[in-house]
Amino acid sequence: MLYLRDAFPRERWTDALPETAAFWLQMHAGFRAQQAQMAQAATRWRSGALDPRGLHAALIPTLQTFLGHLDGHHRVESGHYFPQFRLIEPRIQAGLDLLDRDHDAIHADLDALYHAAVAFHQAVAGQSSDAPDQAHRLADVLDRAAPGLIRHLDDEEDIVIPLMVLKGGGGR
Helix, strand or coil: CCHHHHHCCHHHCCCCCCHHHHHHHHHHHHHHHHHHHHHHHHHHHHHCCCCHHHHHHHHHHHHHHHHHHHHHHHHHHHHHHHHHHHHHCHHHHHHHHHHHHHHHHHHHHHHHHHHHHHHHHHHHHCCCCCHHHHHHHHHHHHHHHHHHHHHHHHHHHHHHHHHHHHHCCCCC
8 A cells, every 4th residue: 555655755745736635634734733732732731831721721622623623534534535545546445444443543532532621621610629630631631642643644644645646536
């Protein structure tokens, strides 16, 4: 499946990509930026620069957007694009299977993030003395989820972007 990446490596990706490929990269860049913003908020919390309310303000709106967009993005990929890609290039079936399994693992992380965020939000909204503990739990869940997500975005791009360029996958 890496023959596509070798045929069209990242170094050759330019602004002249097909519209769908450019949009795909834009979406992934947004997920990376949101993940980095959330990690920065967690770091500021851990350093003492934010109290629980400050962490809530810095983290929860971004996390809500992140969770909704990433879940929707994965549903479109697995339900629409990946089946098309399987028809366009049967040799990447194993890679698409891996990406689909990644979606399942990432969904488990999203679920854990959601539950940790709800517990944190409830603690802050209720002015609970448990808010700092819930903040630490949420920050820890963010830390655990990040590497798999970032790796998945990279892996997916290495398969999908060259496919779209070289084989016309995805349309416009």
